[in-house]
């Protein structure tokens with residue numbers, strides 16, 4: 001059984017195979033998902049992840065079944081009597097009909113339980129700790145801009161959140177370098193910092209974290225930010241905004257980087273809060289290419305999971321049929 005819960009489960013050549021297959025399938029008329037039904041379970045709102053992935057599955061001949069999150073998850077608690085049935089029973093039922101589940105949840109543990117209880121692949125559509133599908137799309141965007149082999153420096157400015165974590169993982173696994181700037185109070189735990197350090201030793205990139213956003217961006221090829229207030233953190237709005245205000249990606253910060261440096265954001269963006277209009281609308285802003293690539297990488301991920309990545313005319317450098325998505329978490 002194969003799943004995709006975190007980027008850390010993947011080896012670098014598996015990541016590249018998914019990206020290569022995604023690129024191939026973007027314009028192919030093949031239907032590798034014909035006859036496959038993928039259940040969507042969303043505990044949180046979504047535009048890009050939900051729509052982009054549903055379009056990808058439709059284009060590859062598959063179907064999407066929307067399952068009310070409350071039927072499975074009881075607002076993330078996954079316990080009987082607060083919902084219609086236990087998560088175990090719900091997952092065993094869904095496993096009889098669907099070929100995979102694409103789930104957006106609060107707790108990462110909910111995904112682990114879905115994986116344990118069901119008999120079908122589980123794909124993480126975002127949880128509080130990870131956003132692997134976003135990170136794959138972002139890496140595809142970076143490769144489209146810089147080529148597959150050029151190591152780049154990505155600066156993440158803002159919150160040490162799910163998007164940042166998966167982005168840092170994918171970047172370091174592929175040998176890129178990352179600089180991170182955010183307030184000390186909301187930065188990475190020592191465990192996470194040690195994990196990033198290990199990835200740099202293993203794969204040759206560099207990582208450093210600083211409180212100073214100007215120091216972080218001065219050599220960067222890409223500046224990335226995300227919301228300062230993630231879904232579920234709305235009650236922290238005033239407190240976080242106060243701490244994060246110096247980390248807004250505005251013209252002053254953006255112009256501190258090289259003139260060709262790109263701007264990235266997973267979206268949804270809060271214009272005037274984490275990023276200003278002149279930056280997000282700048283000619284070097286790649287946000288809509290990122291959004292398009294959310295659809296593209298969904299093709300590669302679901303084809304890899306459900307068909308072993310076989311393609312009529314594979315354009316991949318690596319053989320995705322040998323992919324083994326073994327679970328190796330930080």
Ligand code: CP
Pocket residue numbers: 045046047048049050126134266267268
């Ligand atoms: N970037 C992203 O995951 O967007 P949605 O929350 O709209 O899916």
Ligand code: NVA
Pocket residue numbers: 126161162163226227229230231266267268
């Ligand atoms: N960090 C954000 C990402 C949204 C796509 C959140 O979790 O709300």
